[in-house]
Amino acid sequence: MTKKIAIKIDVDTKRGYDVGVPRMLDVFKQENIKASFFFSMGTDNSGKAIRRIFRKGFLAKMLRTKAPSTYGFKTMMYGTLLPAPHIVEPNPAPFLRAIKENHECGIHCWDHVYWQDKLPYLSEETIRNELTKAINLFEKLAGFKAKACAAPGWQVTPRSLKVQQELGFSYCSDVRGYYPFYPVMNGKKYLPLQIPGTLLTMDECLGSTLDGKEITEENIVDYWLSHCDQDFNVLTIHSEMEGLKQLPILQTFIKKAKKLGYEFIKLEEGKNVPNIKECEVYHGYLPGRAGTVARQGK
Numbered sequence: 001m002t003k004k005i006a007i008k009i010d011v012d013t014k015r016g017y018d019v020g021v022p023r024m025l026d027v028f029k030q031e032n033i034k035a036s037f038f039f040s041m042g043t044d045n046s047g048k049a050i051r052r053i054f055r056k057g058f059l060a061k062m063l064r065t066k067a068p069s070t071y072g073f074k075t076m077m078y079g080t081l082l083p084a085p086h087i088v089e090p091n092p093a094p095f096l097r098a099i100k101e102n103h104e105c106g107i108h109c110w111d112h113v114y115w116q117d118k119l120p121y122l123s124e125e126t127i128r129n130e131l132t133k134a135i136n137l138f139e140k141l142a143g144f145k146a147k148a149c150a151a152p153g154w155q156v157t158p159r160s161l162k163v164q165q166e167l168g169f170s171y172c173s174d175v176r177g178y179y180p181f182y183p184v185m186n187g188k189k190y191l192p193l194q195i196p197g198t199l200l201t202m203d204e205c206l207g208s209t210l211d212g213k214e215i216t217e218e219n220i221v222d223y224w225l226s227h228c229d230q231d232f233n234v235l236t237i238h239s240e241m242e243g244l245k246q247l248p249i250l251q252t253f254i255k256k257a258k259k260l261g262y263e264f265i266k267l268e269e270g271k272n273v274p275n276i277k278e279c280e281v282y283h284g285y286l287p288g289r290a291g292t293v294a295r296q297g298k
């Protein structure tokens, strides 16, 4: 059986959307592969992420991943010194091009920073409002309903899982794990299916010591490939990183993986894997990431 890799793109910021998405689409066209985009549809409040500076590990991560040169200073001021701009509505072209070129497109959120920082405190009603705003704009522009949703920062609560279930997504990708599964949280089972990310992200890898060595821009592709050991591997990338400064690393990854015989597929194909089980979702830590993320239990 051919081993498969799905590339999941989180579009978090206006700059990643306006500039990074078209560049990634060019690379996917050159390499003749399809990928899965999840769009932050509404406001870019990236500047408020500065608040996370007070959280353990954030400053080190900012410096290690060279965040100011990756994100641009303007992005880092959105929602604080500069007003929070809207991402998709003023410039629907990258979104529509991704659809036209037959990539999978889904919803990341309305406001990434709001979800990532506040989710544990948000009521079902507020979560529903946030997702509904994104769903409505998606449908207005695309002419069809979004089938999938991927929570910002892999942040979930029983309330967010319940709202996603009510909204009737065909699958979600909110969790870090190893195989598609039905989520159970606090003893309760939820639909839809979760298709988890299986690999560490670039910002988690760079500067971290993994498998006994420091991961750098030079060896990250080989590190990722050595961990594409599932039948269905999912790499999450960011339009702000792999779509901008780190685009050559993305292209190298695709070329090397193809040479090794991997097939690139859309994330939704995870619905077809055999033997889907129920698994616990818990809040756990990952190397190179401040705070917890939703993880798949064994």
Ligand SMILES: [Zn+2]
Pocket: 010, 011, 012, 108, 112, 152, 153
């Ligand atoms: Zn994101």
